[in-house]
Amino acid sequence: MSLYEILGTLETGFIFGIVALGAYLTFQILDFPDLTVEGSFPLGAAVAATLIVAAGWNPWLATLAGGVAGFAAGFATAMLNVRFKILHILAGILLSISLYSINLRIMSGPNKPLLMVDTVFTSFEGLGLPGYIINPIFLGIMVLVIKLLLDAFLATGWGISMRAAGANPAMAEANGVNVGNMKLYGVGAANAxxxxxxALFAQIFGAADAYMGIGVIIVGLASVIVGMSILPSRTIFLATLACLFGAVLYRLAVALALNADFLGFQASDVQLVTALLVAIALIAQQTGSFRTILRKGGRK
Known part of the structure; x- marks a missing residue:
């Protein structure tokens, strides 16, 4: 792989690191299997792209608006589960399906190009470095800030209540925690x-597309599973760090697999490669941690 390809992989890895943090919040903290992300990922892209192109919004505000829309989608999923007792997985599927149509309406079509408009990355064009270098640096800093903010939140009273609601709902309820509200705001935050x-993905690749959410849930889960298998931890700080590490490692593994000619994979096989990596990670979790496997390999 060339330096350009490695930096591009890091760029994408950092973006999906944000997805991994959301997946960690729902799957690990709240114990809420959420499939809404298949729709909220393109929802953020659609809202941001439409506001930038059609309404002339500042790209930073448009990106924030995309996050607000994602929060509303996650909140609606949790509402179906908490208030109307619909199974969480089914609630996520229902929202994801409905968001496909909503995204088409927002963009007035299947996609919204971001050509000849300012994006959040335009702000760094005057620094004298090419985009393929400055963009990964910016995204790395941004995802680190988000990680630290999430760590700080989960250390607050509200965050500890959310962790308790996911770990033992009955006990949390007995201690005065409103488990339903924790799910509403937690799933909303994850989808934000x-x-x-x-929104960032659309801006860096030049378009929002209604189909760009396909497989995002698997990417998020793969990042969490791989990261926490290699770097198992009992602390929030290291757990979220492991998620980010897993996202970058996952993207590097996909890029290496697609670039390995002897494997015969093509660019269109990215979903197949993703499924294989997740299957390997899950099998490794059942038979022993990645760290143990790596140690055994090293002794050979």
Whole structure:
């Protein structure tokens, strides 16, 4: 792989690191299997792209608006589960399906190009460095800030209540925690992060597309599973760091697999490669941690 390809992989890895943090919040903290992200990722992209192109919004505000839309989508999913007792997985599927149509309406079509308009990355063009270098640096700093903010939130009273609601809902309820509200705001926050990642993804690749959310849930889960298998931790700080590490490692693994000619993979096989990596990670979790496997390999 060339330096350009490696930096491009890091760029994408950092964006999906934000998705991984959202997946960590729902799957690990709240124990809420959420499939809404398949729709909230393109929702954030659609809202941001439409506001930038059609309404002339500042790209930073448009990206934030995409996150707000993602929060609303996640909140609606949790509402279906908490208030109307619809199974969480089914609630996520229902929202994801409905968001496909909503995204088409927002963009007035299947996609919205971001050509000849300012994006959040335009702000760094005057620094004298090419985009393929400055963009990964900016995204790395941004995802680190989001990680630290999430760590700080989960250390607050509200965050500890959210962790308790996911770990033991009955005990949390007995201690005065409103488990339903924790789900509403937690799933909303997770989808806000996913939508922000979608908005950034659209701006860096030049278009928002209604189909860009396909497989995002697997990417998020792969990042969490791989990262926490290699860097198992009992602390929030290291757990979220492991998620980010897993996202970057996952993207590097996909890029290496697609660039390995002897494997015979093509660019269109990215979803197949993703599924294989997740399957390997899950199998490794059942038979022993990645760290143990790596140690055994090293002794050979």
């Amino acid at each position: 992060l996913t939508a922000i990642a979608g």
